Amino acid sequence: KNQVEQSPQSLIILEGKNCTLQCNYTVSPFSNLRWYKQDTGRGPVSLTIMTFSENTKSNGRYTATLDADTKQSSLHITASQLSDSASYICVVSAGSYIPTFGRGTSLIVHP
Amino acid sequence: SAVISQKPSRDICQRGTSLTIQCQVDSQVTMMFWYRQQPGQSLTLIATANQGSEATYESGFVIDKFPISRPNLTFSTLTVSNLSPEDSSIYLCSVGTGSSNREELFFGEGSRLTVL
Numbered sequence: 298k299n300q301v302e303q304s305p306q307s308l309i310i311l312e313g314k315n316c317t318l319q320c321n322y323t324v325s326p327f328s329n330l331r332w333y334k335q336d337t338g339r340g341p342v343s344l345t346i347m348t349f350s351e352n353t354k355s356n357g358r359y360t361a362t363l364d365a366d367t368k369q370s371s372l373h374i375t376a377s378q379l380s381d382s383a384s385y386i387c388v389v390s391a392g393s394y395i396p397t398f399g400r401g402t403s404l405i406v407h408p
Numbered sequence: 409s410a411v412i413s414q415k416p417s418r419d420i421c422q423r424g425t426s427l428t429i430q431c432q433v434d435s436q437v438t439m440m441f442w443y444r445q446q447p448g449q450s451l452t453l454i455a456t457a458n459q460g461s462e463a464t465y466e467s468g469f470v471i472d473k474f475p476i477s478r479p480n481l482t483f484s485t486l487t488v489s490n491l492s493p494e495d496s497s498i499y500l501c502s503v504g505t506g507s508s509n510r511e512e513l514f515f516g517e518g519s520r521l522t523v524l
Contacts, residue, residue, distance in 0.1 A: 301450075329511070340412070340500055340515035341451075386450070394439045394504035394511050398450040 299324040301389050301399035309405045318402045320370040320387030328392035332361050332372045335384045382406045410503050414516035421491050421523050428487045429519045431501030436481035439504035446497045457484045491523045
């Protein structure tokens with residue numbers, strides 16, 4: 298069964314600090330992995346997308362890594378801001394438009 | 409990319425009634441999907457809305473409870489029928505674009521439903 302596990306479930310950090318979110322998956326075959334940011338009361342917004350051959354992708358202060366061998370990905374947030382408070386969802390696709398979603402990591406950034 | 413407008417953004421409904429959610433896309437798209445997101449949970453696919461044909465429902469979701477219309481390539485509706493408090497959730501419209509291996513999913517802002 299295709300699964301995507303994210304950790305931690307929730308995280309609280311101080312503004313300006315860095316943090317790393319983890320994603321482990323068992324989706325097969327693998328097509329791509331995406332990280333989404335979902336603000337409270339809003340729809341998810343794509344941050345990065347990585348295919349099998351890509352092991353790192355940056356989008357501003359967000360950097361995603363992918364290890365397709367160990368089926369792990371991480372999302373690193375640098376110099377966190379209050380606006381980074383959101384849920385971060387790891388989404389893994391097997392090649393169709395119907396991917397497997399993780400439950401998300403809820404990040405709270407405190408001033 | 410695709411810009412998706414969903415209405416209503418939130419609603420409070422009485423048990424036994426129905427709610428219809430509208431999804432409008434700013435471009436023609438083939439693949440349109442409806443998701444449910446319960447509190448603290450990941451997104452669960454309800455159905456794929458196909459233009460000109462019946463929607464394809466995932467296990468656990470049936471047409472009588474979640475009728476879907478897709479009259480053209482830019483618009484779809486999801487109705488949640490015979491509401492119960494268990495239907496309280498966020499419902500999200502999504503569209504798929506892009507080429508093989510790099511397909512993208514874009515989401516609407518969601519419709520938050522509370523059933524009393």
